[in-house]
Amino acid sequence: MIIGIPKALIYWKRTHFWEEFFKSLGFEVLFSPVTNREIVEMGVRIADPETCFATKVYWGHLLWLDGKCDLIFVPRLKANNEKLEYCPKFFALPDLAKILVKTPILTETFDERKEKIKKTLVKLGKKLNKNSKEIQKAITDAFLNEEKEKQKQKQRFFKKILSKKPKIVLISHPYNLYDVYVNLRTKEKLERLGTQPLLINEVPVPIKKEIKPEQSDIIDFHWEFGKEIIEKIQEIFKYDIMGGIEISSFQCGCDGVIKEFVEQEFKKKKIPFLYIILDEHTGEAGLQTRLEAFIDTLH
Amino acid sequence: MEKPIVTFAGWGNYTIAFKSLLEGVGLEVIPPAKTNSKTIAEGAKMAPEMFCFPMKVTIGNYMPALRKGANTIFMTENVGGSCRQRYYGAIQEKVLKDNGWEINFVNLKVSPRQLYSKIKEISKASFWQMLRAIRFFFKKLILIERIEKMAQYYRPREVEKGTTDKLLFWFFLKLEELNKEKYFSGLKKEVLKRFSRIKIDKNKVLPKVALIGEIYTVTDSTINFEVEKKLGNEGMEVHREMELSYHLKKVIFPWKDWLIQRKINPYLKSTVGGHGRDAVYEMLHYVKKDFNGVVHLLPFGCMPEVTVRPILEKIHQESGIPFLSLSLDEQVAEAGINTRIEAFVDVVINHFKNKKT
Numbered sequence: 001m002i003i004g005i006p007k008a009l010i011y012w013k014r015t016h017f018w019e020e021f022f023k024s025l026g027f028e029v030l031f032s033p034v035t036n037r038e039i040v041e042m043g044v045r046i047a048d049p050e051t052c053f054a055t056k057v058y059w060g061h062l063l064w065l066d067g068k069c070d071l072i073f074v075p076r077l078k079a080n081n082e083k084l085e086y087c088p089k090f091f092a093l094p095d096l097a098k099i100l101v102k103t104p105i106l107t108e109t110f111d112e113r114k115e116k117i118k119k120t121l122v123k124l125g126k127k128l129n130k131n132s133k134e135i136q137k138a139i140t141d142a143f144l145n146e147e148k149e150k151q152k153q154k155q156r157f158f159k160k161i162l163s164k165k166p167k168i169v170l171i172s173h174p175y176n177l178y179d180v181y182v183n184l185r186t187k188e189k190l191e192r193l194g195t196q197p198l199l200i201n202e203v204p205v206p207i208k209k210e211i212k213p214e215q216s217d218i219i220d221f222h223w224e225f226g227k228e229i230i231e232k233i234q235e236i237f238k239y240d241i242m243g244g245i246e247i248s249s250f251q252c253g254c255d256g257v258i259k260e261f262v263e264q265e266f267k268k269k270k271i272p273f274l275y276i277i278l279d280e281h282t283g284e285a286g287l288q289t290r291l292e293a294f295i296d297t298l299h
Numbered sequence: 300m301e302k303p304i305v306t307f308a309g310w311g312n313y314t315i316a317f318k319s320l321l322e323g324v325g326l327e328v329i330p331p332a333k334t335n336s337k338t339i340a341e342g343a344k345m346a347p348e349m350f351c352f353p354m355k356v357t358i359g360n361y362m363p364a365l366r367k368g369a370n371t372i373f374m375t376e377n378v379g380g381s382c383r384q385r386y387y388g389a390i391q392e393k394v395l396k397d398n399g400w401e402i403n404f405v406n407l408k409v410s411p412r413q414l415y416s417k418i419k420e421i422s423k424a425s426f427w428q429m430l431r432a433i434r435f436f437f438k439k440l441i442l443i444e445r446i447e448k449m450a451q452y453y454r455p456r457e458v459e460k461g462t463t464d465k466l467l468f469w470f471f472l473k474l475e476e477l478n479k480e481k482y483f484s485g486l487k488k489e490v491l492k493r494f495s496r497i498k499i500d501k502n503k504v505l506p507k508v509a510l511i512g513e514i515y516t517v518t519d520s521t522i523n524f525e526v527e528k529k530l531g532n533e534g535m536e537v538h539r540e541m542e543l544s545y546h547l548k549k550v551i552f553p554w555k556d557w558l559i560q561r562k563i564n565p566y567l568k569s570t571v572g573g574h575g576r577d578a579v580y581e582m583l584h585y586v587k588k589d590f591n592g593v594v595h596l597l598p599f600g601c602m603p604e605v606t607v608r609p610i611l612e613k614i615h616q617e618s619g620i621p622f623l624s625l626s627l628d629e630q631v632a633e634a635g636i637n638t639r640i641e642a643f644v645d646v647v648i649n650h651f652k653n654k655k656t
Contacts, residue, residue, distance in 0.1 A: 255349065
């Protein structure tokens with residue numbers, strides 16, 4: 001049996017987890033290809049015109065998978081292990097996916113306010129007719145694989161930190177940072193301009209202290225990514241950062257909120273800050289000009 | 300601290316009730332300005348570009364009151380759980396600060412105890428005074444909603460066009476002036492009497508249209524270009540469930556949410572924040588009741604409503620009920636809305652005739 005995973009949006013939240021989980025259970029995993037123009041166009045055509053660009057891309061990937069596999073995996077992510085919520089648009093993904101494609105959707109609700117993730121994974125495995133022993137093994141494998149990847153990421157980050165080039169931090173959601181078609185190769189462009197881009201979600205956060213930071217003007221987000229971004233920005237300021245670029249997809253409601261506070265932090269530290277909104281009409285030339293102008297302001 | 304002069308977030312006709320609530324606890328109140336194109340433009344200029352429309356409108360409403368000397372803003376937030384409404388207070392405070400207004404911002408989280416202690420701290424009103432103010436607030440609120448409902452019934456049936464709207468205008472003006480509870484029942488009797496005097500054609504069978512969607516845009520007629528009135532004047536009986544009391548009931552009795560969830564399970568298995576779930580529920584409800592059309596109102600880019608819109612469209616395709624979705628923001632022009640409503644009215648009338656035969 002082949003399980004399809006759209007390589008967009010929520011896939012990037014846990015890149016090495018799901019593949020390993022399903023493979024260990026003995027399924028074949030089919031990924032949709034790297035985002036390309038065809039996929040984006042497919043998604044844009046079918047999606048609601050006011051939904052965010054990232055979701056439109058996700059629908060494109062979903063449609064590509066339609067008919068090519070037996071099940072498509074679309075989890076319903078609601079709350080993470082810190083009991084913080086995901087974007088409300090994720091809550092309805094499986095329901096909307098059911099409307100769009102004919103292939104059956106494999107889904108499970110991940111709400112850690114109600115039950116632990118391992119329990120949910122067991123439920124998911126039971127849906128696929130596997131016994132508990134196989135499921136337990138798959139869970140350990142998947143978590144191990146994820147942990148390994150995190151270690152690699154950490155090493156990569158410290159290697160980047162050592163570089164002599166001016167460092168620029170890219171702030172966004174993982175699905176904008178890693179999808180090179182969506183972010184129009186911003187990272188590559190910055191490298192070519194002689195800077196060292198750092199991705200915000202690769203910044204290691206020290207083990208949490210129970211005491212809350214004294215700066216009470218920092219807002220307490222109920223979104224996991226909001227809290228993560230604000231926390232990691234505080235962390236990245238400890239390194240020598242030349243500038244910050246926030247990438248946001250058009251009509252992302254959550255970014256409308258987060259951007260205000262991110263910008264505030266950068267202004268407080270007097271570090272140059274650039275805000276880029278991307279959608280299916282964004283041209284590469286326009287982005288290049290803006291990046292070049294931004295780099296000029298750094299010197 | 301200097302003496303607080305209070306303004307608050309305006310919300311359609313409910314502004315009247317809110318004003319009497321705050322005045323009742325002994326605060327000096329400057330009501331927010333009525334929404335018009337000028338306040339919307341001012342709010343949109345100040346607010347973050349990507350933010351949702353109601354916040355831009357409320358900022359625009361504060362500004363004239365602030366210029367008149369208000370120094371405290373009451374803002375209810377954290378109403379809808381997962382959506383951006385949670386951050387209205389924080390963002391508005393920041394925006395006003397960036398524009399040079401040092402305002403004391405009072406965020407009322409909707410837990411009754413916090414509400415009580417916050418109001419007490421600012422107004423220093425006694426418990427009984429507060430209770431009386433709340434009772435008066437609810438009296439006004441219920442009357443407003445009742446009169447709005449009556450107008451929905453009378454408007455398409457009136458013999459002389461425009462009498463209902465004239466009466467409504469008179470009533471809201473009188474209600475705003477009314478600040479003593481003892482005169483309240485007199486006004487209530489008067490307005491009901493006047494309503495009963497309107498000549499209507501009782502035997503008329505009319506097409507029924509429902510308004511669903513985001514609570515602020517549905518209930519505030521200044522934002523939705525008076526959709527309700529326009530449809531009523533075209534001879535449609537307009538229904539809507541989404542009102543402030545509906546929301547308050549849901550806050551007080553949370554099991555209402557579970558009942559709603561049970562009914563919409565085939566379409567949506569989770570909350571999406573805000574009133575997204577309710578929109579699906581209402582649509583199904585109206586389809587069941589043989590309505591002839593559904594108008595979905597939302598602010599441009601509203602996260603919950605945009606998420607459920609494909610589901611609403613699916614229900615529309617399955618049941619064949621005419622469906623119109625209007626997203627509103629500061630750039631929408633009235634002429635465009637009018638054209639779309641006119642076209643929609645034609646479709647509704649066709650649907651109505653086909654059903655009758």
